[in-house]
Amino acid sequence: MNLDTLAVIRAGYKPVQPTVRQSGGSVAYLEMLPDHRLQPFIHCYWQLKTSVPLENPFLYRVVADGCIDIFFEADRPEKSFVMGFCKQYTEFELDSVFNYVGVRFLPTMFPQLFKIDASSLSNRTEDLEAVIPSTARFVAERFVPGLPTSAIRQQLDDYFLRHIARTDFNHDPRLYGAIATIMQKSGVLTIEKDIDSGISPRQLRRLFEYYIGDTAKTFSKIVRFQNILRAKPSTHSLRENKLFYDAGYYDQAHFIKAFKSLYGVTPSRAFGR
Structure with missing residues (x-):
């Protein structure tokens, strides 16, 4: 795929998600850059986690950002999901303890990488197993409770670098x-x-x-x-x-x-x- 095209998207589009405010410091949201070779495809990895158990379930709002995300509970990786392009905000009610990890793909990159029609996922969240079984298996097999953030990032880097190396891109x-x-x-x-x-x-x-x-x-x-x-x-x-x-x-x-x-x-x- 033409690297100049990729550079235009990366330089021209930097999607923002709001910071976590209502938790009193008990919930942290972190964004991490992937390996530099992945940055034309993946905007960031992200982690949303509690530092102490919350008194009540946590309502997390995702604003419309034009991207598609894969995400999973790092301490229960057997359940993973993909969230499609959404034309309005979405709210998730989370438990009082959680540790979510996600991959936010730049516009067009999820369909390029996985050959899946993005419109089939729009405005919904689906089980990753039903959409990309091989990626769901990778998540379930390679992530264990308590894995440090640096190790999470390395696992994701290794997986997506291998995936990109064998992907044919359509530069239209x-x-x-x-x-x-x-x-x-x-x-x-x-x-x-x-x-x-x-x-x-x-x-x-x-x-x-x-x-x-x-x-x-x-x-x-x-x-x-x-x-x-x-x-x-x-x-x-x-x-x-x-x-x-x-x-x-x-x-x-x-x-x-x-x-x-x-x-x-x-x-x-x-x-x-």
């Missing part, structure tokens, strides 16, 4: 050219007017649904949202500077409604200032 310039345009414009564009892919809208839609999991328009919406998260605006700047216009929203009400569907709370609650 029509798809990746369209993705590059969306990223360059921060998701603020009119698909029909601003993307010249050289194929029909129907063909472009099929490419996006297979490799991303939804349409170019939906992906643009999430890129736009993620750019706002990375900017970390204050509620004052959102209100007074009318940043929602620059981000392509018609008015403040439209912006708040769209943001809440992707994040789960209003901008003022999300940015907390």
Whole structure:
């Protein structure tokens, strides 16, 4: 696969998940870079774990980020999952003790690596065994309770380096050219007017649904949202500077409604200032 194409995605898209706030320090969320040879394909490995047992079940919110994740409970690796592209936020109720580990793939990379139609996983979480049995077996066999984070990362690096070495990639310039345009414009564009892919809208839609999991328009919406998260605006700047216009929203009400569907709370609650 063309390394320049991969570099465009890695450099142009840095999905953000919110930090854990409501646990009083009893829950930690950590992101780790994979081996440098994997970074064009995998955005990060992540770990979400308790340091002490919680008094109540923990509600964890995942905001829309345009990615597909594999994840599992490190102390019970026989159960692993894949979470597809989601066009809105998702909430999981976790037990009072947990240690989840995940792999967050950059856009298009999960279908490239596993030859699976991304749209078949969109807006849902499935058992990994039903989707990629070989990867589910690897997780179940190679991870044991109490494995340190450094060892978890090494196991994942070794597995995905071997997998990538035997994978044939489909570099379609029509798809990746369209993705590059969306990223360059921060998701603020009119698909029909601003993307010249050289194929029909129907063909472009099929490419996006297979490799991303939804349409170019939906992906643009999430890129736009993620750019706002990375900017970390204050509620004052959102209100007074009318940043929602620059981000392509018609008015403040439209912006708040769209943001809440992707994040789960209003901008003022999300940015907390």
